[in-house]
Amino acid sequence: MTVTEQQIPAPLAEIIDDFQAMEEPDRLQLLLEFSRSLPELPEHLADHPELFEQVVECQSPLFLTLELGDAPEQPVEIFFSAPPEAPTTRGFAAVLHEGLNGLPADEILAVPDDMPDQLGLTRAITPLRMRGMAAMLARIKRQITDARSAA
Incomplete structure (x- = not known):
């Protein structure tokens, strides 16, 4: 079964398929390319570190937060903050952002x-x-579950 046949959203499945189609050294290079594509924080979050949760399992400082509506079908917006000198951490965050943001x-x-x-x-x-990457995904899921419980 390919990734695209599993319970993985299409944008994320495409990313996984891209990684799997490469030789191992090239996969690391792709991860570093993703690190350069992590979007900057929007203005309304940039100066509010108190709105972010640190993912302490990451070797480099990584923080994330979500914005989601009340209805389950509304898109979830995911925001990450990671230093430029942490390319692996930023790469993982960018993969999750590109693969999950807006779903x-x-x-x-x-x-x-x-x-x-x-x-x-x-x-x-x-x-x-x-x-660390598994912890990022777990935090995203937990924040969604917590937000739903609070609503």
């Missing part, structure tokens, strides 16, 4: 927890860094 909450919640392993980077990246 409905239910689609994001359905993403398998082992999705980071599907990028094929487990031999090129340390286990600690892989846990």
